[in-house]
Amino acid sequence: MSSEDTARAEQERRYGEFVAVRRHGDGGHVAELLLDRPKAMNAVSTAMAASIAAACDALAADASVRAVVVASSHPRAFCVGADLKERNGFTDLDLMRQRPVARAAYTGVLELPMPTIAAVHGYALGGGFELALSCDLIVADPTAVVGLPEVSVGVIPGGGGTQLLPRRVGAARAAELVFTARRVEAPEARELGLVHALAADGADRDEALALAARIAAHSPIGLRAAKRALRLGHGLDLRTGLDVEDGAWRSVAFSADRAEGVAAFNEKRAPRWPGE
Numbered sequence: 001m002s003s004e005d006t007a008r009a010e011q012e013r014r015y016g017e018f019v020a021v022r023r024h025g026d027g028g029h030v031a032e033l034l035l036d037r038p039k040a041m042n043a044v045s046t047a048m049a050a051s052i053a054a055a056c057d058a059l060a061a062d063a064s065v066r067a068v069v070v071a072s073s074h075p076r077a078f079c080v081g082a083d084l085k086e087r088n089g090f091t092d093l094d095l096m097r098q099r100p101v102a103r104a105a106y107t108g109v110l111e112l113p114m115p116t117i118a119a120v121h122g123y124a125l126g127g128g129f130e131l132a133l134s135c136d137l138i139v140a141d142p143t144a145v146v147g148l149p150e151v152s153v154g155v156i157p158g159g160g161g162t163q164l165l166p167r168r169v170g171a172a173r174a175a176e177l178v179f180t181a182r183r184v185e186a187p188e189a190r191e192l193g194l195v196h197a198l199a200a201d202g203a204d205r206d207e208a209l210a211l212a213a214r215i216a217a218h219s220p221i222g223l224r225a226a227k228r229a230l231r232l233g234h235g236l237d238l239r240t241g242l243d244v245e246d247g248a249w250r251s252v253a254f255s256a257d258r259a260e261g262v263a264a265f266n267e268k269r270a271p272r273w274p275g276e
Contacts, residue, residue, distance in 0.1 A: 011023045011024075015051040015055040016047055016051035016054070018035070018037040018045075018047065019034065019036060019052055019054075020033075021034070024212075028065075029064060029220075030065075030068075030069065030212045031059055031065045031067070031069070032070075032071055033052075033056070033109075038073055040080075042073075042074055042078065042079040042128065043080050043083040043086075044081065044083055044102070044128070046083075046098050049098075049101050050101055050104075050105070052108060052131075053105045053107075056108030056109055059112060063220065065114055066115075066215065066220045067116070067117070067215040067223070068115070068116045068117070069205070069208045069209055070117070070132070070135055074122070075121075075122070076121075076123070077121075077124075078118070078119075078121060078124040078131075078132065078144070079123075079128025079131055080123050080125050081125050081127040081149075082127045084153070102127075102159070103158075103159070106127070106130055106134055106160050107160075109134040110134040110160060113224045114220070114224055114227065115137070115223055115227055116134070116136050117136065117137045117211055118131065118132035118137070118138045118139070119139055119204040119207070120132050120139065120140040120195065120204055121143050121202070122143050123145050124144060124146045125145070125148075125149055126150055126157070127158075130148070130160050132146070133160060133168065134164065136227065138197075139196070139198075139199055139204050139207050139211065140189060140190070140195040141198070141199045141200065141201055142187075143186065143201065144185070144186040144189060144195065145185055145186070146183070146184050150178075150181070151178065151179065152181040157178060162174075165177065167234065167235070169194060197211075218273075219257040219271070219273050219275075221251075221258075221273075221275060222257060225251050225252045229244055229249075256275075256276045257276065
């Protein structure tokens, strides 16, 4: 193994056969959660769902991680959703047993405490788009095609889509997209707010990682508290939302990160975040 291969291996950890976590940048503060089932265009099988959940549990517990990018190793797809070939062989009991495993994968991404960015190219459909929607930000390239087609196969979006999509684009627009099961190409997806940024062709991962690096330059305590306030306060009345914000502010106001941030500003230097 070359020194380059050794270094890469030290920066990567596998979770089962289909998921990897890679660390980037000085200190490894950016983590990349890589969907790596290329032969199935990252269709989420039971095993893959369990691996996503396990990777998210590890990331959530790692205080050194300041931002996460969810990306794909497949050149033509982010993730095509649930593994329908696997499900075709399920009994009703099998499907019910799989449900908590599948749900844990989507919830794992959604509940990551640090900022998350999906890097989307090609197909992001059904559960694949729900994984992206579970992230705070979505960067897509011009090949991206997104949608929630579940009603066309007799089910509903079950990975958070009925709840996350209205929060991005509003109730009526979300209803139209879910009820028609239509696929949306990248330019319209950007216009509708389904993705927040369009990268150059093939540059979704690079742009997402660069954005994650800019985010990771800031206080890890501040980032987690800001995300918590944004998530918990959304949809509440203004007074209650401001109380949520106040609680998040109090959780960081007397932290070592806050003291370091003020000192670094006054000393005109880059902060050295203690992360506490």
